[in-house]
Amino acid sequence: MLAKTIAYMSMEEGEGSSRAMVEEEPEIVFFDVETSMPWGPRERRTLLEFGSIFLCPRQLVEVAEPFVTLVRPSDLGVVTEVLERKGITRGALEDAPPFYDVADNIHNALHGRIWAGHNIISFDSEIIREAFAEIGRSPPEPKGMIDTLPLLTQTFGRRAGNMKMANLADYFNLGPQIHRSLYDVRMNLDVLKCCSTVLFLEDNFPELLSGGFLNPNDISLEFIQVSISFSSCLGKRSLTSGLRTNSLPYQFEWSLCIEHNDNPLQLRCIGLRVRYEVCLYQDSEGRPNKLSIVVDIPENLRQVLEFCDEIAEITFRKFGSNSEWRQVIKEYGNRPSVRLNIPIVGSGDDATYATEIYLKEASGNIRKKDFSKADVAELEFMFFRGDMVDAFFSVELYDYKNNAGIRLVAKKLVVHCR
Incomplete structure (x- = not known):
């Protein structure tokens, strides 16, 4: 999704059609706000700075001068030492205009454009709406929203930890986040471009780029652990497999994740x-909801799994699961084998595969296989016994209908053409 979004935004066409479409399409405004930092839940945040840049959606070039302004709050007491260290000082804010005086400029910067930013849906846009409501004016309205926090979390995964802008910038060596509006806007755009480039390369060269997937030879077993997350009336907590469970709340729901x-x-x-071709699983109404193939595995992968x-089963037992534990590795003819699951998402005519599937031709060229829907018959003709497959998969846990164990979920499969 991210690569396609940025590819669309930066696409170039012929001179005539390109100019016409750029004029018709709304610009993208990347923006960020800086606010006061309330000490308690009853204190609200106050807008202190607004910064924005304006981009052509097809070329990602700036089409106007950036706009940035400090905003003087009604109470300068909201300026803390943390804000002072960022450069938003009491002295600077004393000389800044109040929001009423810059409301027209901010409205002009945002209204009718596509809004883009990191966590803007639940934070920045709400701050803007509250500021306009406070002066009794209607807020600006967007033509659309691109919130890079959920977008990157969904498409890029949690490779950079909690996906905060500072962690993403550190992941790409873009320097520290200084928490000033215009600087953060430019950093947000740089991060988005970096993520899009990585995803583009992974989509087109899946066997050359790891994309966060580890070779079994690169794994240190001592760094593998089971992380336990649970929720109760006391909130959410996370533990590792080595912690005792007698300190947990009496009633809770828990889930486990294998981590390295x-x-x-x-x-x-x-x-x-x-080893075994496509196997189809159906739901209670006879609709396909999951497929799998069985593949032989090398010794290094066997040791990791x-x-x-072992550690997953021990952790399950600690938490009182009585489900029958099913080993992930099976022996077929003295060869260790595992099942790679190919999930189906959606239902009916909208059902499609969650796994990305590629074809590797004899020439070495790799092309992505696009499925408009989950056509099981078409998929069955892609996998035959003896075929070679490059697999990129996650290691997950399940506990379902008195059966528990490890499930290998294919994220990408590269099928070697015969």
């Missing part, structure tokens, strides 16, 4: 041989 170095475990294995199996 504090990140969800994802693996890549090149050249796995298909056996270790995961």
Whole structure:
């Protein structure tokens, strides 16, 4: 989704049609606000700075001068030492205009454009709406929203931890986030471009780029752990598999995740041989909801999965699960094999595969196989016994209908053409 979004935004066309479409389409405004930092839940945030840049959606070039302004609050007491260290000082705000005086400029910057920013849906846009409501004016309205926080979380994954802008900038070595509006806007755009480039490369060269997927040879078993998250009336907490459970609330819901170095475990294995072709699972109404293939695995992957199996089962038992534990590795003809699951998302005519599937031709060229829908018959003709597959998959846990164990969920499969 992210790569397609940015590709659309930066697409160039012929001179005549390009100019016509750019004139018709709304500009994108990347913006950010800086606010006071309330000490308690009853204190509200006060707008102190607004910054924005204006971009052509097809070329990502700036089409106007950036707009940035400090905003003098009604109470200068909201300026804390933290804000002073950022450069938003009491002295600077004393000389700044109140919001009423810059409301027209901010309205002109935002109204009728596509809004873009990090966490703007739940934070920045709400701050703007509250500021306009406070002076009794209607707020600006967007033509659309691009919130890069949920967008990057969904498409790029949590490779940069909690996906805050500071962590994303650190991930791409873009320097520290200084929490000033215009600087953060430009950093947001740089992060978005970096993420889009990585996803583009991963989509087109899946076997060359790891994309957060680890080779079993690169895994240190001592860094594999089971992370436990649980929620109750006391809120949410996270534990590792080594902690005692007698301090937990009496009633809670829990889930487990296998991690390596504090990140969800994802693996890549090149050249796995298909042992059993596509197997179809159906829901209670006879609709396909999951498929799988069985592949033989090398010894290095076997060691990693056996270790995961062991610590996961121990953790399940600690938390009182009585489900029958099903080993992830099966022996077929003295060869260790595993099942790679291919999930189906959506239903009916909208159902499609959650797994990205590629074809590797004899020439070495790799092309993505696009499925308009989950056509099981078409998929069955892609996997035959003895075929070679490059697999990129996550290692997940399940406890369902008195059966528990590890499930390998294919994120990408590269099928070697015969």
